[in-house]
Amino acid sequence: MRLIIMGPPGAGKGTQAKFIAEHFKIPAISTGDIFRANVSEGTPLGLEAKRYMDAGEYVPDEVTNLMVRNRIDEPDAVSGFLLDGYPRTLAQVEELDGMINFTGHRLDAVVCLTVDQDEIVGRLLQRAQVEGRADDTEDVIRRRQEVYLEQTEPLIEVYKQRGIVVEIDGMGEVSDVTSRIFEALDQTPES
Numbered sequence: 001m002r003l004i005i006m007g008p009p010g011a012g013k014g015t016q017a018k019f020i021a022e023h024f025k026i027p028a029i030s031t032g033d034i035f036r037a038n039v040s041e042g043t044p045l046g047l048e049a050k051r052y053m054d055a056g057e058y059v060p061d062e063v064t065n066l067m068v069r070n071r072i073d074e075p076d077a078v079s080g081f082l083l084d085g086y087p088r089t090l091a092q093v094e095e096l097d098g099m100i101n102f103t104g105h106r107l108d109a110v111v112c113l114t115v116d117q118d119e120i121v122g123r124l125l126q127r128a129q130v131e132g133r134a135d136d137t138e139d140v141i142r143r144r145q146e147v148y149l150e151q152t153e154p155l156i157e158v159y160k161q162r163g164i165v166v167e168i169d170g171m172g173e174v175s176d177v178t179s180r181i182f183e184a185l186d187q188t189p190e191s
């Protein structure tokens with residue numbers, strides 16, 4: 001299975017990604033997590049990414065694309081993967097298409113979590129307290145929402161045209177959302 005999970009910041013992508021990955025026995029690859037790991041290790045990639053992350057902006061495509069390319073080339077991702085937080089721009093969609101086509105595979109589904117905007121901001125502010133993320137201040141949260149709407153939401157339409165979008169109501173209990181996702185994905189041809 002080659003899957004993407006999409007949705008605005010705070011929609012619960014990371015939480016659901018772990019359950020989906022476990023279910024299908026594939027790695028969940030979160031670009032945000034990889035960037036954060038690099039930031040805490042103080043690597044050159046981390047130093048570069050931090051500037052953008054702290055402002056709520058996207059890390060440049062060339063940097064992000066190369067990082068994803070290297071990650072999905074690793075042995076555990078050969079038989080499939082779930083991408084969380086990638087692609088986020090049209091250029092990243094094209095790059096990912098190239099990476100997947102090269103291996104002779106295809107993207108099976110794009111899970112889109114739909115949530116209520118007010119709920120999202122509440123969740124992010126709560127997470128800011130629990131995790132102390134530098135990009136979870138109110139201004140940055142707002143900027144991240146804007147960037148998502150401008151640059152990432154239009155990608156859903158691109159994937160809809162390919163007929164691979166699975167829209168899931170992301171509101172309510174975590175376990176209910178997980179059940180909805182499994183139910184929808186178990187109906188896709190390659191599950």
Ligand code: AMP
Nearest residue numbers: 031032052053057058059064085086088
């Ligand atoms: P996330 O944890 O997915 O919300 O990502 C946190 C931050 O990492 C984002 O606000 C961006 O600054 C950066 N980031 C993560 N994924 C990408 C991506 N695909 N393209 C550009 N920047 C990204």
